[in-house]
Amino acid sequence: MDTKIGQSYVARKRLFAKGLRDGRLTVQEIERALPPGALTAAERWLLYYSLRAAQVEIVDQVTGEVDPGGFEFPVDHPPTEH
DSSP states (O other): OOHHHHHHHHHHHHHHHHHHHHSEEEHHHHHHHSOTTOSOHHHHHHHHHHHHHTTOEEEOTTTOOBOOOSOOOOTTSOOOOO
16 A cells, blocks of 8 residues: 555544544644645545534644634635536
């Protein structure tokens, strides 16, 4: 098994366990836990999405703001349906 993949798996597993136990994680502790270059942008998005779906609150440690998840659109440019 690729060491980077193994480290990433273990880090994500620990993050989920801590997030489920505590109900929240900071953006900074998530980023510190992941080995550099371990996740693509899509994999990183899926990690954050999955944590929020598991009812884990994601907070910015610096600003104290809660990551609302999803996407925010300016009022004059709402998403369109196809």
